[in-house]
Amino acid sequence: MDNDDVPATFASPACFMHEVDPAYLGLPDRQTWTDINRWRKNERERLIAARLAVPAAVRASHGEAIAAGVLAEIGDVSGRILSAYWPFRGEPDLRPLLDEVVRRGGRTALPVVVEKGRPLEFHLWQPGEALSRGVWNIPIPAEARPCLPDIVLAPVVGYDAACYRLGYGGGFFDRTLAAMPTRPRVIGVGYSAARLATIYPQPHDIAMDIIVTEVGIVQPAVSTVRAFT
Numbered sequence: 001m002d003n004d005d006v007p008a009t010f011a012s013p014a015c016f017m018h019e020v021d022p023a024y025l026g027l028p029d030r031q032t033w034t035d036i037n038r039w040r041k042n043e044r045e046r047l048i049a050a051r052l053a054v055p056a057a058v059r060a061s062h063g064e065a066i067a068a069g070v071l072a073e074i075g076d077v078s079g080r081i082l083s084a085y086w087p088f089r090g091e092p093d094l095r096p097l098l099d100e101v102v103r104r105g106g107r108t109a110l111p112v113v114v115e116k117g118r119p120l121e122f123h124l125w126q127p128g129e130a131l132s133r134g135v136w137n138i139p140i141p142a143e144a145r146p147c148l149p150d151i152v153l154a155p156v157v158g159y160d161a162a163c164y165r166l167g168y169g170g171g172f173f174d175r176t177l178a179a180m181p182t183r184p185r186v187i188g189v190g191y192s193a194a195r196l197a198t199i200y201p202q203p204h205d206i207a208m209d210i211i212v213t214e215v216g217i218v219q220p221a222v223s224t225v226r227a228f229t
């Protein structure tokens with residue numbers, strides 16, 4: 001059938017939300033976002049300083065507990081790819097976990113900053129293989145073998161009960177998860193002291209599936225359905 005002479009219609013009505021006072025929608029306005037970004041910057045600095053002030057031996061034992069928690073969560077990793085990270089600024093050191101994943105028949109990868117403002121890439125790497133220096137001098141695999149991990153460990157600077165993550169402010173993980181063809185399982189990892197009441201999630205923020213700390217697992221609250229009366 002030829003529909004050329006049928007007047008064009010939109011699939012859905014045009015959205016006028018941008019004309020509505022943000023306060024009416026319960027959304028923060030521009031000034032509030034500016035305040036939130038300033039607050040986030042302060043919180044990042046406070047939380048990084050606080051974890052660096054914790055004795056290295058305590059951080060190391062927390063790292064072991066977090067690694068054990070992650071291993072229990074991921075279950076059978078054989079044939080799967082787990083992306084971890086090269087720790088800096090007091091992040092939990094989960095490098096021994098990579099050995100264990102390889103021992104169990106899994107493959108491991110590290111995140112690579114290709115360019116600021118662009119999604120990360122994940123390159124296969126396992127302990128013992130050569131590294132080189134990437135952007136901000138972060139160690140990255142010397143040989144570039146890009147992959148799509150099944151599980152991504154995302155180190156948190158801060159986190160909240162809804163499993164939103166505060167990182168270093170580059171927006172890398174959010175951009176990367178938004179761009180991936182299939183969403184991996186995303187596990188935030190950090191110290192329990194990094195908990196915040198809320199990170200004031202912005203529209204681009206993507207919640208982690210769970211957060212593993214040295215004291216246990218944080219899961220977004222399970223929603224309950226109230227029966228009709």
Ligand SMILES: Nc1nc2c(c(=O)[nH]1)N(C=O)[C@@H](CNc1ccc(C(=O)N[C@@H](CCC(=O)O)C(=O)O)cc1)CN2
Nearest residue numbers: 085086087088111113136138155167168169170172173
């Ligand atoms: N260990 C580890 N590796 C990782 C991450 C991570 O969170 N931890 N990333 C997770 O994303 C990516 C790197 N993300 C980073 C984001 C910002 C800065 C940083 O130093 N930013 C500057 C400000 C830069 C700017 O404003 O342009 C700073 O904080 O001084 C460093 C790493 C990939 N590798």
Ligand SMILES: Nc1ncnc2c1ncn2[C@@H]1O[C@H](COP(=O)(O)OP(=O)(O)OP(=O)(O)O)[C@@H](O)[C@H]1O
Nearest residue numbers: 165166167168169170171172173174175178204205
């Ligand atoms: N999907 C996206 N598309 C475009 N810009 C994005 C996206 N995600 C985040 N950004 C931008 O990145 C900036 C930093 O975001 P945010 O404060 O959430 O970083 P972060 O999660 O703490 O950082 P990181 O993941 O690098 O550790 C923000 O200005 C945001 O607008």
